[in-house]
Amino acid sequence: MDLRQEVRAFARTHLLDGPADLATRTAAWHAAGLANWWLPVEHGGRGLSLRDGVDVVDELAYADAGFAFSSLVGVIGSTLVSLYGDDRLRADVLGDLGREGGFFATAVTERDVGSELDRLRTTAVPKGDTVVVTGEKLFSTNADSARYLLVVARHEAGADDHPHVAVVVPRDADGVVVSEPWRTTGLTGSPVHRVTLADCAVPAGNVLDGHGLRLLEVGLNASRVLIAATAVGMARRVRDLCLDFAAGRRLRDGVLGKHPLFADKMAQVEIEIETMRSQCRTAADDFDAVRADPDAARRFARRGALKSALVAKVFCGQAGWRVAGTGSEVFGGLGYTDEVPIGALVRDLRHVSLVEGGEDVLRDVVYRRFTAPRVRRA
Amino acid sequence: MDLRQEVRAFARTHLLDGPADLATRTAAWHAAGLANWWLPVEHGGRGLSLRDGVDVVDELAYADAGFAFSSLVGVIGSTLVSLYGDDRLRADVLGDLGREGGFFATAVTERDVGSELDRLRTTAVPKGDTVVVTGEKLFSTNADSARYLLVVARHEAGADDHPHVAVVVPRDADGVVVSEPWRTTGLTGSPVHRVTLADCAVPAGNVLDGHGLRLLEVGLNASRVLIAATAVGMARRVRDLCLDFAAGRRLRDGVLGKHPLFADKMAQVEIEIETMRSQCRTAADDFDAVRADPDAARRFARRGALKSALVAKVFCGQAGWRVAGTGSEVFGGLGYTDEVPIGALVRDLRHVSLVEGGEDVLRDVVYRRFTAPRVRRA
Amino acid sequence: MDLRQEVRAFARTHLLDGPADLATRTAAWHAAGLANWWLPVEHGGRGLSLRDGVDVVDELAYADAGFAFSSLVGVIGSTLVSLYGDDRLRADVLGDLGREGGFFATAVTERDVGSELDRLRTTAVPKGDTVVVTGEKLFSTNADSARYLLVVARHEAGADDHPHVAVVVPRDADGVVVSEPWRTTGLTGSPVHRVTLADCAVPAGNVLDGHGLRLLEVGLNASRVLIAATAVGMARRVRDLCLDFAAGRRLRDGVLGKHPLFADKMAQVEIEIETMRSQCRTAADDFDAVRADPDAARRFARRGALKSALVAKVFCGQAGWRVAGTGSEVFGGLGYTDEVPIGALVRDLRHVSLVEGGEDVLRDVVYRRFTAPRVRRA
Amino acid sequence: MDLRQEVRAFARTHLLDGPADLATRTAAWHAAGLANWWLPVEHGGRGLSLRDGVDVVDELAYADAGFAFSSLVGVIGSTLVSLYGDDRLRADVLGDLGREGGFFATAVTERDVGSELDRLRTTAVPKGDTVVVTGEKLFSTNADSARYLLVVARHEAGADDHPHVAVVVPRDADGVVVSEPWRTTGLTGSPVHRVTLADCAVPAGNVLDGHGLRLLEVGLNASRVLIAATAVGMARRVRDLCLDFAAGRRLRDGVLGKHPLFADKMAQVEIEIETMRSQCRTAADDFDAVRADPDAARRFARRGALKSALVAKVFCGQAGWRVAGTGSEVFGGLGYTDEVPIGALVRDLRHVSLVEGGEDVLRDVVYRRFTAPRVRRA
Structure with missing residues (x-):
């Protein structure tokens, strides 16, 4: 069973069908060996790359973006302790999280x-x-x-x-x-x-070694990519809910699922999903490439925010919000009630644009660091 | 005191500051002489035009779109009884509503x-x-x-x-x-x-006189324009909330309210508000012109859905949703909490596109009735 | 024959089918009694309101936006001479234009x-x-x-x-x-x-009486509304070209013109047309209301740019550009050649957003004058 | 000198500064060893992957999208001869193209x-x-x-x-x-x-071995990704033109290039560029992975159109068109003249959406092949 299947099985059992309280879910997630999945094996973690993390979060968010978000935010602190903590702190904190699976x-x-x-x-x-x-x-x-x-x-x-x-x-x-x-x-x-x-x-x-705000930028590279990945999972969920609904919805002589206008909208949703995922993976690869360098701590500190991570966050916020709008149109008035979960997905998708730096703030960083300086343009 | 001021005063006292239960609000609305404001004077109503109704709803929705919506939906039934009911039904139903102010x-x-x-x-x-x-x-x-x-x-x-x-x-x-x-x-x-x-x-x-679905179209002309008008009021509220927030939000050496990027967004919101309102008024004028005809019942039955009303509904749904997105960006993470009402406004604005005919459905009507037939194109 | 029909007949004969040179067209336009249609009757003009002018320009631009634009820009100078010139200048300049029909x-x-x-x-x-x-x-x-x-x-x-x-x-x-x-x-x-x-x-x-830049704002109110109206005419032309093409374009078992996806796009174009026109007319009415005041010169000078005119210009630039995109999609690769005029329409529609104040510039005015000051918000 | 630098140097000498006729440019391109860059080394080509091709086209299109497009379309025929031609045809056609560099x-x-x-x-x-x-x-x-x-x-x-x-x-x-x-x-x-x-x-x-329309789909996978890549190059050109213009454009007390609203727009352009490029590279990697399989001909014939290639084409058409709009706004009226090349870039960017399958057509394929069948959803 590959990683995605493993997470999907967990999500089905514990998120879609299981009790909703965070403590129970968190315990199960730890029992499945997946809490803080990025922790090095030496500290009792799975040692997964950010690229793997994108898949993990995508699958979690498909089932419940709230749990996905709670599960991923620890990547900031963990990454920074791992890179900028001394041996004692690393052993204490990462070892404890590896053993206990907490936040x-x-x-x-x-x-x-x-x-x-x-x-x-x-x-x-x-x-x-x-x-x-x-x-x-x-x-x-x-x-x-x-x-x-x-x-x-x-x-x-x-x-x-x-x-x-x-x-x-x-x-x-x-x-x-x-x-x-x-x-x-x-x-x-x-x-x-x-x-x-x-x-x-x-x-x-x-106290970690380095300028606090710079270190924060380093840590946010990881969490921003993972937050972006929640949009991929939620958008896939919207798509599948719409398709399931449309398959059974009579329209004229057929069903909504065969109607060209519905098909066109869903294809555009598919396009959003595919481009979001490509950008998340590209950004994760960028991060992992620096992370794999023995001199990663210094390289990260020198670079701060990575362009591809900023872009992933902003783009997935925008594309996810477009998908939210489409999904809610498909369900019409029914989707305005709690009979279907589309309303909750719309609200959850809004989060991607608002947390850990709004669009304006991140675009300002993109411009100053990567667009205005000619030498940094790609 | 003109009509807008009258409604604004009511909204401040009874919606923004008063108790939230519908029964209390409805009683106050009736006591103010404004319940079912479209009812003819002969039946105890204010006899307001749809054009006036746009202003009434705009002001109500500024304070509470839920109350605005509850207050306006009766226009369908009332209009149809007035046009297609016999004398007994008109006297009974409209007179009762005029006296009692119910829904x-x-x-x-x-x-x-x-x-x-x-x-x-x-x-x-x-x-x-x-x-x-x-x-x-x-x-x-x-x-x-x-x-x-x-x-x-x-x-x-x-x-x-x-x-x-x-x-x-x-x-x-x-x-x-x-x-x-x-x-x-x-x-x-x-x-x-x-x-x-x-x-x-x-x-x-x-039983009203005429084809039921055709009559329904006639009644929806009025309610769709008024629903569109709720978007105007909500968008104005979003704008004012953003401006108040920005006036006190420090940013760099000044405040957010003076920042060119914020100014540009708010001006675009202003443009959405102005165009929504122009379309609502245009559509209301179209409706009122037919309504004023002694032969209004037959003319309405022959025309069914009015193009300008369909357009008002679709356009205000779209423009209102753009305003919702902008507003929620301005507040960022704070707006994701219940400290500010922007989250509720985003959810309320969604309603405009979903109720009484989604966008696809209304566009289908627009195309078949007004675009495909060359003689009906304007 | 009403005004629109009159202009439409001219446009068919002299713009769609006639020679393209500006001098010949201009002479025919003057011969038709329509050059500088806003000039007062006392100076030999038609004395049409800005509201009428919106219809004139709409019809001209349907046939040729270049001629429409050349025909309308004189409204700035004429309006200012009429309001802020002395008797001699008014008689000389407006009388001459009325007699000769020049630019x-x-x-x-x-x-x-x-x-x-x-x-x-x-x-x-x-x-x-x-x-x-x-x-x-x-x-x-x-x-x-x-x-x-x-x-x-x-x-x-x-x-x-x-x-x-x-x-x-x-x-x-x-x-x-x-x-x-x-x-x-x-x-x-x-x-x-x-x-x-x-x-x-x-x-x-x-030298006209008043601050030059303020007077310019006054004149631009008229020309901006008329430029906005060119977008209405061009958008109608795009729509009709698409519908004609689609009526003869085989698709699957039918024709493109019956396909739901095409219908949906065209209905959205119709919605853009209708809202653009409502805003142009609303803005023209605002202008005409001030113009009708005996104290118009002072009132205009005090108000400068009118909000509804600014909004008409920005909104029609945006909506027209959306229509341009849709139209060019309908024709696909064929539309990239000169076999069909859609390419020219796309290029012409771009003009609306760029001339006489770009979007950013006008939004800046909107914000400073009408959004930021609470007392001026509507 | 790496590949991008090599192509950039060619583009500067022969496209930006050299004579514009296609024959001269084509000869220089062949002399540089880059004509039909995908041809296998055994046939005298450079044997570049589609992933490399994305970079080649990006750099060419930065300078001249017309030359880029002329240079890339041969990838369809070449790829199909290589996969589905017999030995004689392969040797004749590919060998000839490798030697002579023609189209x-x-x-x-x-x-x-x-x-x-x-x-x-x-x-x-x-x-x-x-x-x-x-x-x-x-x-x-x-x-x-x-x-x-x-x-x-x-x-x-x-x-x-x-x-x-x-x-x-x-x-x-x-x-x-x-x-x-x-x-x-x-x-x-x-x-x-x-x-x-x-x-x-x-x-x-x-006659190639296989169903003609299916083979065409296989070949279009390559050309669609490369057409998408032209949008990356053109968007980068738009960005750089805007930045150069803004650096010298006085605005208030500073220059346009320092203005937050300009910065915000350019950052969004940067985001479009980055996401377009990620999608082009993802799609090229997908193609190259199949191409590297010894059984590539059969695998390609079985799969036909690749989802990531379809997505790259549609998405880059959309994102490129957004960039075109932004670029033309930056230059305002000046950009409507031939003093600056932004007008030409706007027209060239339109091409991406229109050629080799419009958006609707490709979305229809996406839906039927990849969205509607549950087993093919990702």
Whole structure:
């Protein structure tokens, strides 16, 4: 059984047909040996590439994009600990996640900061052999049930123009308070919390090596590609729901599924799916190529955001949203009720464009880094 | 105080700030003298034109599209009783609505029928001086709390090629059973029900004069224009929410509201609003011109669906959906939570394209009636 | 015979079937009593409203958008002379145009100025009872064969913050040199020239009363609505060409014209046509309402650009371009050759978005004037 | 020097700066060793994969899409001779092309046939050890100066349900008459002819082995991917033209190139470029994987059109057209003149959607082959 089939079987049993609570699903996912699938084998993980991860997420999101999202966000913290943590931290954190299969949440955004992360106000102050982290973070997925939080904070050891660091804060550290989850438009299976950090002391070695915002860019390369991949899975689900519906829907002398206008729309959906997937895979290959380099940590830090990952995120947000519109047209008024899951898919698909950098923000990065400088144009 | 200001004042007091339950709102709307605003003055109504109705609905939908929709759907039944009912029915039904301000629901669609209304199976069988109506109807807005239902059913007195009639069924007639409302994607203030009619006997005079499906087209001209107008109000709300947010959102050295990219998006939203409104008004004027003719009943029956009304519905569905996308981008991740109402507006805007004829269905009518025949092209 | 029929008959005889040279066409247009159709009856014109003008241009552009454009641009200069010229200038210029039927060209843009018209460098220097105009103007339609040019230039009598005036320069004034026309992408029937003004002395009374750039905005209200109307005519032509082609094109067991996918596309084209026309008419009505006011000159000067005119121009550019894409798809490879005129229509339709203010420029005006200020929002 | 650099150097010398006639360019292209770059080394070619071909075409189209298109269309005939010709034909035709570098044109379409190729009426009648080909073909690129034509014709040896074969006809065979080229909307460097075949006798061995329409599908896999790749090159050219223009265009206090709205548009163009390229490369890899199989001829014949190639063609037509619109907006009125080449690029980009199967036709294939059958969905 290949990887896709393995994940598909899991998704059918535990997501489409099983109980919806995140803890049960997460336990089953760990039992299947797939939690944090990117963790190196030496730390008890499956050691899958980002390219494999695209397939994993595609299959999960076909069944439930909320679970897919909860499962993938840990790739940021894990990747950064793996690349920029010292041996002790790597062994502790990655080993623990490998054994226990828990979540590694990210806690970055703050109120009124938006995309200008250089304005983050949370602080990390050295005190003896610890750093003390204080601040309030918004929109941290999985934070409540996570084992670790990756926190970006100002640090006096930071350079003048790079004052931020990335710190690993255990969820159960003193001073960590996690709010009730927000009510969100979609992705109901994926809880998003506010996190308050009040004088949380963690070992100084929990501070990753490098500029915090730059490291964050490195980690987001992986998560953005995987978020893009959720759109592939959801778009496939929309397609299949539409085709199943149309096969049984009488229209004139035949069925909707044979009607040229329906066929044309579904073919365009197929085209969106295929191009989204090509871009996700291209971007994953780019990431994996750098990751495979023995000098990956430095190369990633030098490059920051990868163009193909930015493009995958923006493009899949756009193409996925087109598919959402088509799908909801197919079901008409019926699709506006909860008799069919198309309404939920429309809401879930919206998420792709909005999370981890909106379109405008990512296009701004694309232009400044890759379009305006003639030498970087391809 | 002009009409728009009057409705705006009501909306602020009773929709934006008041309790959300439909009964309370409806009572206040009636107390304001605006329930069923199209009813002739002789029957206790305001006698407003469809052109005025566009403004009423625009202002209501700005505050709450669900209430706007519940308030407008009665225009179908009322218009048809007014044009095609006999004197007794007109006096009874319209007079009652004028006095009491209740709802006139429409019960047309059936399971697996979709847009092919000639396949409707509900029957209206003459029995003495009554007709007995039997069948099951889906998606009837306001049905539970309505005073009347407009039901389309097969009738043996119908022509071979026009077997359907339109019948007015009092909500409290024996045999009418209304289900719990569906859970819907949006428009939460507007309950949609399944209606079962089991041997409901109503006076024979409750059958309107004419082919039922043709009459339905006549009535839909009014409701489609008003549904289109809900998109204008919602789009204006999206615009204003975005502008308020942007005025206080720091970005670089200034605020988002001064940023050229934001300005460009909002100007495009303004363009959508202006063109939607122009089309709604044009279509309403077309309708009102026929309505003002002493021979309106026959002229409407001959023309059926008006092109400008079909266009208003399709176009506002499309333009409104573009505005929804823009609005949700502006708020980013914040807009995915319930801290701001943009998510609800996106869901509500979806409704415009889906209800009372999807885009494909209406375009099919446009092509067959107005594009393919050379003489009808403008 | 109503106005549309009159213009349609002209277009069939002189544009679709007649010789293509502009001078012959222009003479026939004058002979038909329609040259400068907006001129007041007292000056020998037809005195048509802008609302009528929309129909005129729609019909002309159906046959030839180049001729339509050449015929309409004079509305700027004529309107401004009518509103802001003194009695002598009005009698001379409008009377002459009424008798002779010639062109009134506009010469505004300069190299490297783009949309920032406050950077225009052409000068108008008082000398005795004349002003002497010097500078170089780009993109002046009809300049070579025109009788008058409306020139915007800096003037020492201008206010510090409004240094520009609008001056009427006869085409045959000493010092006016007109270049060969540009080769343009489309609109081949409408020549565009560079104009050099070298110490052109004109009577001081040829300077219009008011800030030149503000007056220009007033005049552009009329021409922008009429340019928008060219898109309506061209889109109707695309539709009819497609329908004629499809009626004779075998496809499977029938003809293309009966195929649901073709029908759907054409219905969407119909929807674009209808909404474009509604917006053009709405904008024309707005303009005509101000024009009918005895105090029109002051009211226009106070308001400058009208929102509905800006919207008509941007929207028709967008909708027309969508129609162009659809039309060219229908003809496929055949449409890429000169066997059918669809290629020319695609090129002509592009013009609507590019001339007299691109989309970005107009959206910027819309935002600053009508969206950002809360009191001006509708 | 790698392949892209090699082609770029050629393009700069011979396309951007050199004489425009096709014969001179073709000779230089052959002298550079790049004519028919896909030909196997054993036949004197470069033996490049389709993946390499994507890069070649991208670079050529950056400079001149007409030359790119003329250079690539021979891939259809060459590929089919290579896979389905006998040893003699392979040696003769491919060896000749390898030595001489000439064109291999395709002559398929006929008047009024459109996409329904099973209605092709040209005949291939066996006579002794020859077949005699008779018919009239439209839209054959390079036909006049080609060395060979690939002709699809009905053949009595064809199966009842597959009556067509593919035949190689030398350009200089008796009875071949090539018309003057059409005037086309764009792609001026690439002449398109009508070809009349009057009793053209060619050796029976010139008939390829297999169903003609199926083989055509196989060949089109290669050319469609390469046509898609022309859109990548043209889009990059549009981008670079815009950036060069914007760098020198004053706007407010800075230059257009620094304006956020311009940046946002260009970043979206970059996103289109990147996704187009990913899809072209994915499709080329799919093709190359089959091509590398020893059993490629049979595998290709069994599969016919590849999904990824169909998707590349449709998607790049759509994305390229979006880029065309953006580019022409950037230049405004200036871009409507021949001072800048953007107008020509817009016209050339249109070609991608129209040639070798319009969007509707290809979507129909996608739906029937890859979307409707559940087992083929990915």
